[in-house]
Amino acid sequence: MIKINNLCKSFGKNHVLKGVDILIPEGNITAVLGPNGSGKTTILKILLGLVKPDKGNVFWKQRITHGDYSYRNKIGYLPQIARFPENLRVRELFSMIQDIRQQPSDLEPLLDAFKLRPLLNDRLRHLSGGTRQKINTVLTFMFDNDLFILDEPTAGLDPVAMIQLREIIARKQKEGKTILFTTHIMSLVQEMAQQIIFLLDGRIYFQGSVQELQKLHGEHNVERAIARILEVNEHEGVLDSVQPTASTL
Amino acid sequence: MIKTLKYSFYDLARSNWTYLYMLFYLLTALSLLFLSNDLSRVIVSLMNIIIVLTPLIGMMLGTMYYYNTRDFAELLLAQPIQRKSVFLGQYLGLSLSMTLSFLVGLGIPFIIYGVLVSSEVWNFSMLLLVGVLLTLVFAALAFLVAAMFENKIKGFGVAIVVWLSLAVVYDGLFLLAMMLFESYPLENAALGITLLNPIDLSRILIMLKLDISALLGYTGAVFNKFFGTSLGLLVSLGALSLWVLAPLGLFLRVVKHKDF
Structure with missing residues (x-):
């Protein structure tokens, strides 16, 4: 179980997270949703120790993650942007990460699934964005991790690769792994996620199952339900932003 | 750390920049050696090139490399x-590849020329040592600057300014101060100020080793008088090593608290 307590983070004047509490049960697929700049990636990066929170704690497996690094040997992370050392070959990149992690890996079936085998000897700088994203996906899933953190995993993938990705995610969940992902593609959420965390303005607006979200706004379609939240909030948001300025006057 | 070092080095060993840098020193050394038959003169000319250019290239390649590998570092x-292992590995990978290009580029022409059997072999070694130390100093400074500025354009700008101030502006200001305050005893102040500039230190180091008092300049002469040749060599070498460690330590501190 991942437990996040009162997480706060600001970048300069920009308060990205304003006290976020999250519980993520083991073996679940959780989708983190929210408009651009709502702090989705920041939460994922704090989980990984890439961003240091101003306040609050992250517990995973009953242990505080802050200041530690060994806990990451059970986490697979798929970042949003895939960039690799330009002059290395695809094969060398895989062996580099294997060399760093020193864990048993299952590379071969993934290479076939994403049809990367013919590219193994290519230089990384010659590859297209979509191909790099596929390589990134393979790097994430090649180790037997307990937790997979995916930041917009579908970005840049072609439909065939997308189907492969969905299958891999479903398979990992059957194996009892925890998956946490952000996306803007609601059909993916509806199909895969058991839990939804909806972030708005640095706070959690909604946390619960897909069914609960649908019930809440009387919409069967997740996309519509989310759009409803945003519409309603835009009206309230106007009032919200007026109030503090009035009080400071 | 060794692993990140290894792959950074593999990556850079296939970069065109590495070979361009090597080729530059190869051609410069070759042409200087064929233009002049006096080895010690060639060493002095090369010194003047090295103490300006090694810092510039170190600064540029360092910032470029840091920004290029930023997403991968994530x-x-x-x-x-x-x-610490990730970033120290990257720093050492870059330093190693630049050091090797520098050593091979200068080494081949001089070995062909027969420096190993000449009386200049130790002076030449000092030249190489200074070049390597300057590479380490400015690669560390470059990493520090790049880690402090998220914006690439700003980062490159600051890197150029740092290089320019240490390589050019510093000397000018120093001379100006000497002229303005010439009626005061400035020896000790000059000594202290020299320790604050790795490029000045490198020049003095080579001059002391070559024992060319005419080229020592004011600071060099003060240095020589104060420490004597052998102690002067040790002090400047020590100060130069501190110039490697200080920015490197600062860089590691900056990335330790940084958000990626």
Whole structure:
């Protein structure tokens, strides 16, 4: 179980997270949703120790993650942007990460699934964005991790690769792994996620199952339900932003 | 750390920049050696090139490399390794590849020329040592600057300014101060100020080794008088090593608290 307590983070004047509490049960697929700049990636990066929170704690497996690094040997992370050392070959990149992690890996079936085998000897700088994203996906899933953190995993993938990705995610969940992902593609959420965390303005607006979200706004379609939240909030948001300025006057 | 070092080095060993840098020193050394038959003169000319150019190239390649590998560093930081290992590995990988290009580029022409059997072999070694130290100093400064400025344009700008101030502006200001305050005893102040500039230190180091008092300049002469040749060599070498460690330590501190 991942437990996040009162997480706060600001970048300069920009308060990205304003006290976020999250519980993520083991073996679940959780989708983190929210408009651009709502702090989705920041939460994922704090989980990984890439961003240091101003306040609050992250517990995973009953242990505080802050200041530690060994806990990451059970986490697979798929970042949003895939960039690799330009002059290395695809094969060398895989062996580099294997060399760093020193864990048993299952590379071969993934290479076939994403049809990367013919590219193994290519230089990384010659590859297209979509191909790099596929390589990134393979790097994430090649180790037997307990937790997979995916930041917009579908970005840049072609439909065939997308189907492969969905299958891999479903398979990992059957194996009892925890998956946490952000996306803007609601059909993916509806199909895969058991839990939804909806972030708005640095706070959690909604946390619960897909069914609960649908019930809440009387919409069967997740996309519509989310759009409803945003519409309603835009009206309230106007009032919200007026109030503090009035009080400071 | 060794692993990130290894792959950084593999990556850079296939970069065109590495070979261009090597080729530059190769051609410069070759042409100087064929233009002049006096080895010690060639060494002095090369020194003047090295103390300006090695810092510039170190600064530029360092910032460029840091920014280029930034996204990949993020991926590495998500692996079960310490931040320090990732960044120290990258720094050492870059330093190693630049050092090798420098040593091979200068070494081949001089070895062909027969420096190993000449009386200049130790002076030449000092030239190489200074070049390597300057590479280490400015690669560390470059990493520090790049880590402090998220914006690439700003980062490159600051890197150029740092190089320019240490290589050019510093000397000018120094001379100006000497002229303005010439009626005061400035020896000790001059000594202190020299220790604050790695490029000045490198020049003095080579001059002391070559024992060319005419070229020592004011600071060099003060240095020589104060420490004597052998102690002067040790002090400047020590100060130069501190110039490697200080920015490197600062860089590691900056990335330790940084958000990626």
